[in-house]
Amino acid sequence: MQVFKADVVIVGAGGAGLRAAIAAAESDPAQTIALVSKVYPMRSHTVAAEGGSAGVVQAHDSFDHHFADTVTGGDWLCEQDVVDEFVRECPREMVQLEHWGCPWSRKADGHVNVRAFGGMKIERTWFAADKTGFHILHTLFQTSLRYPSIRRFDEYFLVDLIVDEGRAAGVLVVEIASGEFTLIEAGAVVFATGGAGRVFRENTNGGIVTGDGMAVAYRHGVPLRDMEFVQYHPTCMPGTGLLFTEACRGEGGVLVNRDGYRYLQDYGLGPAEDKPRNKYMELGPRDRLSQAFWHEMQKGRTVDGRYGPVVHLDLRHLGEARLHERLPQICELAREFMGIDPAREPIPVRPAVHYTMGGILVDGGCASPMPGLYAAGECSSVGIHGANRLGSNSLAELSVFGKRAGEAAMRYAREASRADSARLLQLAEAAATPARALLTGDGSERIADIRREMAQSMEEGCGIYRTGERMQATCDKLAELAERYTRVRLTDRSSVWNSEWLLAIELGYQLEVARAMAHSALLRRESRGAHQRLDGFEARDDVNFLKHTLSTRAADGVPQISYQDVKITRSPPAVRAYGAAQHAAEQAAQGGAV
Amino acid sequence: MTGQTKTVAVLRYRPEQDEAPVWQEYQVPYGDDTSVLAALNYIKDELDGTLSFRWSCRQAICGSCGMMIGGKPQLACKAFLRDYPERVTVEALAHFPIERDLVVVMDGFIDKLQKVKPYLIPREMRALEDGEYLQTPEEMDLYAQFAGCINCGLCYAACPQVGLNPDFLGPGAIALLHRYNLDSRDGGQAERMEMINAELGVFNCTAVGYCSEVCPKMVDPANAVNVNKMNSARDYFFRFLRPAPKQGGCR
Numbered sequence: 001m002q003v004f005k006a007d008v009v010i011v012g013a014g015g016a017g018l019r020a021a022i023a024a025a026e027s028d029p030a031q032t033i034a035l036v037s038k039v040y041p042m043r044s045h046t047v048a049a050e051g052g053s054a055g056v057v058q059a060h061d062s063f064d065h066h067f068a069d070t071v072t073g074g075d076w077l078c079e080q081d082v083v084d085e086f087v088r089e090c091p092r093e094m095v096q097l098e099h100w101g102c103p104w105s106r107k108a109d110g111h112v113n114v115r116a117f118g119g120m121k122i123e124r125t126w127f128a129a130d131k132t133g134f135h136i137l138h139t140l141f142q143t144s145l146r147y148p149s150i151r152r153f154d155e156y157f158l159v160d161l162i163v164d165e166g167r168a169a170g171v172l173v174v175e176i177a178s179g180e181f182t183l184i185e186a187g188a189v190v191f192a193t194g195g196a197g198r199v200f201r202e203n204t205n206g207g208i209v210t211g212d213g214m215a216v217a218y219r220h221g222v223p224l225r226d227m228e229f230v231q232y233h234p235t236c237m238p239g240t241g242l243l244f245t246e247a248c249r250g251e252g253g254v255l256v257n258r259d260g261y262r263y264l265q266d267y268g269l270g271p272a273e274d275k276p277r278n279k280y281m282e283l284g285p286r287d288r289l290s291q292a293f294w295h296e297m298q299k300g301r302t303v304d305g306r307y308g309p310v311v312h313l314d315l316r317h318l319g320e321a322r323l324h325e326r327l328p329q330i331c332e333l334a335r336e337f338m339g340i341d342p343a344r345e346p347i348p349v350r351p352a353v354h355y356t357m358g359g360i361l362v363d364g365g366c367a368s369p370m371p372g373l374y375a376a377g378e379c380s381s382v383g384i385h386g387a388n389r390l391g392s393n394s395l396a397e398l399s400v401f402g403k404r405a406g407e408a409a410m411r412y413a414r415e416a417s418r419a420d421s422a423r424l425l426q427l428a429e430a431a432a433t434p435a436r437a438l439l440t441g442d443g444s445e446r447i448a449d450i451r452r453e454m455a456q457s458m459e460e461g462c463g464i465y466r467t468g469e470r471m472q473a474t475c476d477k478l479a480e481l482a483e484r485y486t487r488v489r490l491t492d493r494s495s496v497w498n499s500e501w502l503l504a505i506e507l508g509y510q511l512e513v514a515r516a517m518a519h520s521a522l523l524r525r526e527s528r529g530a531h532q533r534l535d536g537f538e539a540r541d542d543v544n545f546l547k548h549t550l551s552t553r554a555a556d557g558v559p560q561i562s563y564q565d566v567k568i569t570r571s572p573p574a575v576r577a578y579g580a581a582q583h584a585a586e587q588a589a590q591g592g593a594v
Numbered sequence: 595m596t597g598q599t600k601t602v603a604v605l606r607y608r609p610e611q612d613e614a615p616v617w618q619e620y621q622v623p624y625g626d627d628t629s630v631l632a633a634l635n636y637i638k639d640e641l642d643g644t645l646s647f648r649w650s651c652r653q654a655i656c657g658s659c660g661m662m663i664g665g666k667p668q669l670a671c672k673a674f675l676r677d678y679p680e681r682v683t684v685e686a687l688a689h690f691p692i693e694r695d696l697v698v699v700m701d702g703f704i705d706k707l708q709k710v711k712p713y714l715i716p717r718e719m720r721a722l723e724d725g726e727y728l729q730t731p732e733e734m735d736l737y738a739q740f741a742g743c744i745n746c747g748l749c750y751a752a753c754p755q756v757g758l759n760p761d762f763l764g765p766g767a768i769a770l771l772h773r774y775n776l777d778s779r780d781g782g783q784a785e786r787m788e789m790i791n792a793e794l795g796v797f798n799c800t801a802v803g804y805c806s807e808v809c810p811k812m813v814d815p816a817n818a819v820n821v822n823k824m825n826s827a828r829d830y831f832f833r834f835l836r837p838a839p840k841q842g843g844c845r
């Protein structure tokens with residue numbers, strides 16, 4: 001086994017991991033930072049983000065508005081103190097990206113432009129055409145090259161966290177090209193490993209989004225918080241699940257059913273008007289839009305497509321020129337994959353899994369309950385998304401909390417005493433054993449079968465609408481799959497670029513995360529944000545469930561569910577209204593205040 | 595899927611067992627929206643778990659899945675079985691050493707990207723408190739195209755010079771260098787010029803233009819290379835007329 005001694009090790013080189021690495025390097029250039037990623041950094045899934053990143057800039061906007069939109073959007077399951085800090089830091093971080101070269105779209109006068117996004121009262125979404133994540137990721141990667149103290153481990157795969165006397169002391173990784181193990185010792189560890197959307201069947205996520213960091217932390221006793229909240233994005237490509245960004249609607253695209261009717265007006269989001277209006281209709285939040293699709297489907301008002309029911313995203317009225325300026329990638333996707341020109345035909349769309357609101361439990365400073373372990377980005381639950389994330393808040397999160405995590409980890413590493421190297425090596429050898437065993441196991445189960453059944457079961461039990469019965473069935477199915485997983489057999493036993501082996505390890509991670517999601521969902525007997533039930537728990541229940549769910553792994557792999565209070569500072573739970581209903585509620589509140 | 599199948603022939607190479615690459619054929623069910631990547635994933639899951647290839651986003655933006663498809667450098671997620679009447683061949687990207695199957699060694703390519711100082715070297719410093727640098731949409735248009743490179747490596751597989759001389763900086767890295775040189779906020783052109791003038795810079799290019807033809811993002815690296823040939827020639831010429839410009843000040 002190879003050994004590398006770092007001061008801070010960061011696992012994940014997407015937006016969050018790269019931002020953390022730069023922050024750590026800037027806060028102390030004399031320390032060594034190991035940056036590990038199972039793919040080259042610019043392949044990380046941040047690259048696929050299209051729409052934009054939030055940050056208050058306009059004179060008529062305010063931090064209070066961004067705060068209120070976020071907390072309301074999250075159906076009051078947000079840590080309000082953390083949201084407050086977050087919204088204040090967003091604009092500065094967006095400017096920082098600009099100073100590093102990010103090509104934000106501009107207004108004629110040279111200032112940065114912002115666009116409308118779902119659930120946001122005022123336009124505050126910074127964008128780089130419809131390739132925002134791509135540009136953020138490449139800007140961060142390229143900027144990171146300026147810091148010689150960042151030592152990259154590209155295409156190294158996280159196998160385990162090394163925990164010594166209750167403290168995170170390094171990671172065990174495998175070099176994909178050779179199959180060799182490396183122990184990276186470190187004073188502090190940051191996980192920035194992204195989301196877990198691939199545990200579902202139809203999703204917008206890249207193949208690498210398999211919840212690895214979540215599962216590894218979880219196996220070491222760190223709780224996963226709010227895992228039942230999984231976001232369905234309402235406008236995805238049937239079959240592949242590829243995303244048509246919310247910016248389509250921000251730019252004025254509309255959703256219609258089989259009768260050409262803008263059905264969202266039937267679900268508390270109206271009235272329908274010609275011009276897009278923030279927080280109305282198509283610019284409502286994602287959970288509401290995906291739920292409306294489901295209802296239309298029940299009513300038989302969707303269109304039958306080749307991959308099941310669809311509705312139409314109509315962009316034709318925007319005209320070819322604007323479509324190509326503002327939504328070039330969308331045009332390309334529709335053309336290449338569906339043979340559709342959005343300037344001439346509406347695009348068939350349906351909801352698909354998009355984002356994991358929950359993740360590794362951390363405080364506002366990105367520290368997990370395990371000393372020395374930090375987390376940032378989609379793999380973490382820092383508390384800003386609550387029960388439903390607002391689009392464009394997560395790219396902003398990568399910068400704001402990536403930076404915090406990098407700085408905090410560096411501070412911790414400088415003060416922490418180092419563990420004994422010989423002992424760490426022993427721990428690493430032990431941690432490598434299960435991975436090695438997987439390679440030579442001679443059971444009869446195929447990983448592709450288990451993965452397919454898992455994704456199918458998650459969709460059935462933990463989809464847009466849920467019932468106790470179906471969630472229980474999913475919990476049972478996942479237990480069965482976890483048992484079968486112990487008997488998988490690989491057909492590839494080689495060392496060089498054995499991707500079947502990595503897929504098998506990832507499948508183990510996915511099963512952990514899926515179980516945490518399903519069990520968390522089953523026990524939340526209310527409906528809130530992205531968690532909607534049909535079996536007598538249709539309403540939000542603030543008396544019993546204004547609480548975070550914590551899932552902790554028991555020794556037998558079964559998730560143990562407990563609850564944690566939500567930090568409410570200045571926005572007590574209220575009715576979550578959009579469209580005209582929200583307007584009326586605001587008027588009433590103002591009237592009451594006078 | 596229509597129930598029909600198509601032959602996908604993959605050039606396999608497993609260094610631990612194969613002395614040389616060998617062709618292997620698979621029958622894959624397909625429909626008119628089946629991408630080559632989807633076909634490879636079908637093979638991996640259903641027919642042969644030992645086949646290795648890189649992929650992630652499935653939407654032509656992460657740059658992982660470059661390979662030779664029907665003999666041409668393409669992204670597997672952006673190439674479709676429907677376009678190959680009977681049979682489609684899939685091989686590792688040309689001009690890169692094969693690591694295994696469809697996976698090539700990318701290290702040299704990544705090194706070249708790193709070498710060109712692909713980051714903003716500000717023309718003037720600005721504090722975060724002072725907000726963003728101003729840049730008009732017209733100024734942005736100058737470099738926007740070159741900022742669209744996804745680092746997939748297809749242009750290297752297309753470039754005959756990279757084939758002859760693996761040390762040639764190559765189209766992608768030159769496009770990236772050009773992207774920063776053209777950015778109105780940047781003042782690093784002089785620093786990057788060294789790279790361009792160096793022996794392995796632009797003059798290796800024989801203007802074949804195939805790099806731009808295969809680019810999946812219409813970055814047009816050939817254009818970047820050509821403009822830099824002119825810049826480099828001018829730079830060379832000016833050396834005899836006046837002292838070399840100070841670092842950071844040339845524009």
Ligand SMILES: Cc1cc2nc3c(=O)[nH]c(=O)nc-3n(C[C@H](O)[C@H](O)[C@H](O)COP(=O)(O)OP(=O)(O)OC[C@H]3O[C@@H](n4cnc5c(N)ncnc54)[C@H](O)[C@@H]3O)c2cc1C
Nearest residue numbers: 012013014015016038046051052158194377378392394395
């Ligand atoms: C299609 C799409 C569009 C989106 N659009 C928007 C948008 O417009 N606005 C917005 O705010 N949000 C958007 N999001 C959400 C947002 O992009 C993501 O939440 C965010 O990019 C996640 O970044 P990250 O740094 O946490 O993780 P990622 O970018 O996913 O990076 C994870 C990193 O961890 C590494 N890693 C993972 N597992 C391992 C392992 N086992 N070993 C080693 N390394 C590992 C990976 O290699 C990678 O480097 C979008 C998401 C999708 C899917």
Ligand code: FES
Nearest residue numbers: 652656657659671
């Ligand atoms: S899978 Fe990302 S470019 Fe093809």
